[in-house]
Amino acid sequence: xxxxxxxxxxxxxxxxxxxxxxxxxxxxxxxxxxxxxxxxxxxxxxxxxxxxxxxxxxxxxxxxxxxxxxxxxxxxxxxxxxxxxxxxxxxxxxxxxxxxxxxxxxxxxxxxxxxxxxxxxxxxxxxxxxxxxxxxxxxxxxxxxxxxxxxxxxxxxxxxxxxxxxxxxxxxxxxxxxxxxxxxxxxxxxxxxxxxxxxxxxxxxxxxxxxxxxxxxxxxxxxxxxxxxxxxxxxxxxxxxxxxxxxxxxxxxxxxxxxxxxxxxxxxxxxxxxxxxxxxxxxxxxxxxxxxxxxxxxxxxxxxxxxxxxxxxxxxxxxxxxxxxxxxxxxxxxxxxxxxxxxxxxxxxxxxxxxxxxxxxxxxxxxxxxxxxxxxxxxxxxxxxxxxxxxxxxxxxxxxxxxxxxxxxxxxxxxxxxxx
Amino acid sequence: xxxxxxxxxxxxxxxxxxxxxxxxxxxxxxxxxxxxxxxxxxxxxxxxxxxxxxxxxxxxxxxxxxxxxxxxxxxxxxxxxxxxxxxxxxxxxxxxxxxxxxxxxxxxxxxxxxxxxxxxxxxxxxxxxxxxxxxxxxxxxxxxxxxxxxxxxxxxxxxxxxxxxxxxxxxxxxxxxxxxxxxxxxxxxxxxxxxxxxxxxxxxxxxxxxxxxxxxxxxxxxxxxxxxxxxxxxxxxxxxxxxxxxxxxxxxxxxxxxxxxxxxxxxxxxxxxxxxxxxxxxxxxxxxxxxxxxxxxxxxxxxxxxxxxxxxxxxxxxxxxxxxxxxxxxxxxxxx
Numbered sequence: 032x033x034x035x036x037x038x039x040x041x042x043x044x045x046x047x048x049x050x051x052x053x054x055x056x057x058x059x060x061x062x063x064x065x066x067x068x069x070x071x072x073x074x075x076x077x078x079x080x081x082x083x084x085x086x087x088x089x090x091x092x093x094x095x096x097x098x099x100x101x102x103x104x105x106x107x108x109x110x111x112x113x114x115x116x117x118x119x120x121x122x123x124x125x126x127x128x129x130x131x132x133x134x135x136x137x138x139x140x141x142x143x144x145x146x147x148x149x150x151x152x153x154x155x156x157x158x159x160x161x162x163x164x165x166x167x168x169x170x171x172x173x174x175x176x177x178x179x180x181x182x183x184x185x186x187x188x189x190x191x192x193x194x195x196x197x198x199x200x201x202x203x204x205x206x207x208x209x210x211x212x213x214x215x216x217x218x219x220x221x222x223x224x225x226x227x228x229x230x231x232x233x234x235x236x237x238x239x240x241x242x243x244x245x246x247x248x249x250x251x252x253x254x255x256x257x258x259x260x261x262x263x264x265x266x267x268x269x270x271x272x273x274x275x276x277x278x279x280x281x282x283x284x285x286x287x288x289x290x291x292x293x294x295x296x297x298x299x300x301x302x303x304x305x306x307x308x309x310x311x312x313x314x315x316x317x318x319x320x321x322x323x324x325x326x327x328x329x330x331x332x333x334x335x336x337x338x339x340x341x342x343x344x345x346x347x348x349x350x351x352x353x354x355x356x357x358x359x360x361x362x363x364x365x366x367x368x369x370x371x372x373x374x375x376x377x378x379x380x381x382x383x384x385x386x387x388x389x390x391x392x393x394x395x396x397x398x399x400x401x402x403x404x405x406x407x408x409x410x411x412x413x414x415x416x417x418x419x420x421x422x423x424x425x426x427x428x429x430x431x432x433x434x435x436x437x438x439x440x441x442x443x444x445x446x447x448x449x450x451x
Numbered sequence: 452x453x454x455x456x457x458x459x460x461x462x463x464x465x466x467x468x469x470x471x472x473x474x475x476x477x478x479x480x481x482x483x484x485x486x487x488x489x490x491x492x493x494x495x496x497x498x499x500x501x502x503x504x505x506x507x508x509x510x511x512x513x514x515x516x517x518x519x520x521x522x523x524x525x526x527x528x529x530x531x532x533x534x535x536x537x538x539x540x541x542x543x544x545x546x547x548x549x550x551x552x553x554x555x556x557x558x559x560x561x562x563x564x565x566x567x568x569x570x571x572x573x574x575x576x577x578x579x580x581x582x583x584x585x586x587x588x589x590x591x592x593x594x595x596x597x598x599x600x601x602x603x604x605x606x607x608x609x610x611x612x613x614x615x616x617x618x619x620x621x622x623x624x625x626x627x628x629x630x631x632x633x634x635x636x637x638x639x640x641x642x643x644x645x646x647x648x649x650x651x652x653x654x655x656x657x658x659x660x661x662x663x664x665x666x667x668x669x670x671x672x673x674x675x676x677x678x679x680x681x682x683x684x685x686x687x688x689x690x691x692x693x694x695x696x697x698x699x700x701x702x703x704x705x706x707x708x709x710x711x712x713x714x715x716x717x718x719x720x721x722x723x724x725x726x727x728x729x730x731x732x733x734x735x736x737x738x739x740x741x742x743x744x745x746x747x748x749x750x751x752x753x754x755x756x757x758x759x760x761x762x763x764x765x766x767x768x769x770x771x772x773x774x775x776x777x778x779x780x781x782x783x784x785x786x787x
Binding site: 127128137142144145149150200212213215216371 | 557558614617618624629631653654669670672673675676710711712713715
């Protein structure tokens, strides 16, 4: 099978990697190298090294650094994708072997032998299949703060996995190497749900995170893995663009414990031109998640000239307050040039601070600045006494002054999931 | 595979051609007399030859290879205004080049670029001094479904999908598209001859020459929205595609006017012809009209009425793309 990657990357990475912890099999990195959508940017080469590493190690049993090789996942069988292919949920059969996908709002109408926009689902003879069940392209043990979740088990680590594909095509995507490719175009490993759950336990991760690309397109795998995790006491968190139809979302909300939504902008124009999607279904999804009571945080990647206007910040904050409530954490994240937006500069920190000031003034209680390590707006402040209740520097969590979900100083309730 | 050229003299060619060629298209179509007048002039970028033979099929399911070769020869001679097919092929390729033949096998054996046509082209290319030929499409599985045999190694004629060599590491970007190009195109071939089929497409309207190049990128699924406009035109603008694709030979032995891109036998008809040209826009425009005409005959709504008019054809012709002409007055359709 031809792949984009080269095994030499594994060796190259061994020279530059963050050091894996001693107890960690070499195939898995307890590092923060693969950016979350909207997360800290790396150049593409660095990304390739990081993203491809775990799977290569798993597939090849490669030795990295001083550690022995311990394959985490079984290697993909050459020229045999059958282990990854399962009938998809949420589609409708139509005449002449056509199908209509009902997973995301795009609603792809797909002919026989064709794929949906996501590239991860295929019509075969009038039956629709996911091609990525248990087909992991990258796996890491990440700080939960990297997702970012700031009100969900702070200081814990999440066993983080992704498959190839995405149902949008954001011009600023930092993980396009895995999100904008078809499953067979990248090296993958077989990681059935039970195995993922067991590894989360093994690595002392209280949660499994479905992240990096777009969990909506590997919905069946998420659902099955979440069930396997819960059976072992492991929670599941989803990092998504929120571009999903209501029925699958409702069912997903019953199976996962937290959902972080990348709200790319508060503008249909931006969604059409930059995301290749739509804003309204994402807003509807946020409301539905809130109504379902699943813990939810929002990231807004601030991109110079494209979604960084004060009126947009104001409208966004007003909508969140009115439709979701003031307690939903909102992260304004710094953009780094990537993919098809390399022509734009990184977001000025002053812009992020202005966005935060606007959201604060509108009455949101938990507004953060992301991708600016060391910024005071990484901390969680009690909305009543204004004292720091969770200290953070980058992905590192300091002292947590929350007890039984309340500020230790003034007993103000601080919403979130604070215990595993 | 035949081993020698059955080169057709101009006189023989004229005799044969004169017995064929009932007019197919209204407006823009050039009569045989017109085609004859055109000889002697340098080939126009927007000349399109439609070469048909009502006896092309030896049985309903199989093509007469000799007649197909003759059909191809006549088209090449008419397009390049040459006395022999080899002379015409000499204007397309140079000895020593590796020539790629981009076929379209998505619909399987039912409506694909027929191996019989590919054999005929290979025969002429070899006679023109080409030693290395690569027959390619998206996937090995697609090729096999169309009864091509995968040959990944060796010299001479090879045949494989993009899954054999994979894709470039760096994005190729133009307009609305950012894609990784198949190494088959960028690294394995010096020149490409595009061999699409003539058929309806449920999203794009039609899929003929321009859209067939979706088979050269890693992410065609991202461009099947908005009737594939402007994506089809933008993909064709990617320099390796624009520079390497020299000729289009559309296999219209069987054409499909509804239900594509999948093979729907009840919506196909034996067109028994080839559409040959250097201008992919002119070819697509003309092919679209053929499909519309057939749809009208079948009592179906037009693609425009169904809101799947292939607007990417006009985009490809606009000043920014300038990939060819969609003006029927500027397209010289030569029917033989």
